[in-house]
Amino acid sequence: MRLPRFVAPAGTVLRGSDLLGWLRGAGTGHAALDGLEAAFRARYGRRHVFFLSSGRAGMTILLRALAERAPGRSEVAVPGYTCYSVAASAVRAGLTVRPLDVAPAAMDIAPEARDSLDPARTLALVATSLYGLPAALPAHETWARQHDVALVDDAAQCLDGQVGGRWSGTFGDAGLFSFDKGKNITALQGGVVTCDDDELADRLARHFRAMPAPGAGTVAAQSLQLLAYTVLLRPWLYWLPNRLLRLGETPFELEYPTTRFAPSLAALVGRQFARIDAITGSRVAHAARLRAGLAGAPGLLIPGDPSARNVHPRFAIVFADGVRRDATLARLVDGGIGATGSYPLALRDVPGLAPYLAADTADTPRARAVARGLLTLPTHGHVTDRDLAAMVTLITRP
Numbered sequence: 360m361r362l363p364r365f366v367a368p369a370g371t372v373l374r375g376s377d378l379l380g381w382l383r384g385a386g387t388g389h390a391a392l393d394g395l396e397a398a399f400r401a402r403y404g405r406r407h408v409f410f411l412s413s414g415r416a417g418m419t420i421l422l423r424a425l426a427e428r429a430p431g432r433s434e435v436a437v438p439g440y441t442c443y444s445v446a447a448s449a450v451r452a453g454l455t456v457r458p459l460d461v462a463p464a465a466m467d468i469a470p471e472a473r474d475s476l477d478p479a480r481t482l483a484l485v486a487t488s489l490y491g492l493p494a495a496l497p498a499h500e501t502w503a504r505q506h507d508v509a510l511v512d513d514a515a516q517c518l519d520g521q522v523g524g525r526w527s528g529t530f531g532d533a534g535l536f537s538f539d540k541g542k543n544i545t546a547l548q549g550g551v552v553t554c555d556d557d558e559l560a561d562r563l564a565r566h567f568r569a570m571p572a573p574g575a576g577t578v579a580a581q582s583l584q585l586l587a588y589t590v591l592l593r594p595w596l597y598w599l600p601n602r603l604l605r606l607g608e609t610p611f612e613l614e615y616p617t618t619r620f621a622p623s624l625a626a627l628v629g630r631q632f633a634r635i636d637a638i639t640g641s642r643v644a645h646a647a648r649l650r651a652g653l654a655g656a657p658g659l660l661i662p663g664d665p666s667a668r669n670v671h672p673r674f675a676i677v678f679a680d681g682v683r684r685d686a687t688l689a690r691l692v693d694g695g696i697g698a699t700g701s702y703p704l705a706l707r708d709v710p711g712l713a714p715y716l717a718a719d720t721a722d723t724p725r726a727r728a729v730a731r732g733l734l735t736l737p738t739h740g741h742v743t744d745r746d747l748a749a750m751v752t753l754i755t756r757p
C-alpha cells in the first residue's frame with residue numbers, strides 16, 4: 360500500500376542526534392537549562408530571561424508584573440488579528456483587551472489605530488510579529504516611550520527575526536518567545552520572557568518563584584508527544600496525526616498550565632538553538648521561492664517588509680477574496696499540502712473573548728478581512744522543491 364503524502368502545516372525537523380543528545384542529557388537538565396539561558400542572554404543581549412511552560416504563562420506573569428507597576432491602567436492593546444493566546448493571557452492577568460485594527464501589508468497594528476489609544480488607560484501595547492514578520496518595532500517603541508506605555512515585543516512566532524538591525528523580542532520593556540509547535544524552534548511547549556530592567560525583573564522573579572515546576576507525569580507525557588511529533592512530522596507519516604487529531608487549531612482558551620519550563624527539555628531546545636541560523640536559513644530560502652513564484656499574482660497580498668529579517672515559521676499570504684481563499688485552501692489540502700486558514704476570526708469576533716473587550720472597542724474591519732483572506736503555507740525542512748512548485752501552481756491556477 361502506498362501511504363498518502365501530506366506536508367505538515369508547520370514544524371521543525373528534529374534530527375536523530377537531537378533526540379539522542381536530549382535523552383542522554385535528560386538527567387542533567389538543570390545544567391542544560393543554565394546553558395540555554397546563557398545562550399539566550401548572549402545572543403539577544405538581554406540581562407534577564409525566565410523560562411516557563413509556555414508563551415502564555417510568560418505573557419501572563421509579564422502582564423501581572425507590568426500591572427503592579429502601573430496601577431489604574433487595565434487595558435492591553437493588541438493587534439485585532441493575532442493569536443488568541445495573546446488575548447487569553449491578558450484575561451488571565453485580570454486585564455481588559457483592546458484589539459486595534461491592522462495594516463494587512465505589514466501584518467501589524469495600523470499606526471493610526473495605535474496613535475488613537477488613550478495612554479492613561481493603556482497598560483501595554485503588544486506587538487506580535489505574526490508568521491515571523493517583525494512588526495514595526497522601532498516605531499512602536501518610540502510611540503510607547505513618548506506616551507509612557509509599556510511595549511511588549513511578543514516574538515513567539517518571530518524568534519530570530521530582526522528589524523532595523525535589532526532582534527525581534529528585544530524591543531520595548533520586555534520580550535516573549537515560544538517553543539510551542541509551529542514555532543521557529545520547538546519542544547512542543549515552553550516560553551521565555553526577557554527584559555533588561557532590574558526592577559521589572561524583580562517583579563517577574565517573584566511571580567516566577569511562586570510557580571510550580573511541571574509535574575513528573577506531565578513531563579513524561581510531553582516527552583512522549585515530542586518523540587511522536589518528531590517521527591510523524593515526516594510527510595509520509597503525517598497523514599496519521601492529520602486524520603486523528605485536530606492539529607493546527609488554536610481555540611480561545613483561558614485554562615492553561617502556568618509552570619516553570621521542564622529542565623529535561625532544555626537540551627533539546629539548546630541543540631536547535633545552536634543551529635538556529637541554519638533552521639531560519641532553510642525557512643527563508645523556502646519563503647523566497649514562494650515569494651518569487653507568487654509575486655504579482657492578482658488578488659493576492661504577500662505581507663511583510665522584505666528589508667527585515669523575516670523568519671517565516673509559516674509563509675503567510677492574504678487573498679482579497681475569502682471565497683477564493685477557501686477554494687485554494689481546499690485545493691492545497693487535497694494536493695497533500697498542509698495549508699491553513701490560520702486564526703479563523705478577528706479577535707473582536709471571537710465569542711469567548713467578547714466579555715473581556717474594552718467597552719468602547721472600535722470595529723476592526725481590516726483585521727476581519729485578514730481573517731477571511733489569510734492562508735499559510737509550510738516552510739519547514741521536510742518541504743521539498745517539488746512541494747514549493749506545487750504550492751505555487753495550486754495557488755496561481757485560474
Ligand SMILES: Cc1ncc(COP(=O)(O)O)c(C=O)c1O
Binds near residue numbers: 489513538548
Ligand atoms: C503571537 C503569539 N503570542 C503568544 C503565544 C503563546 O505562546 P504559547 O503557545 O507558547 O503559549 C503564541 C502562540 O501561538 C503566539 O502566536
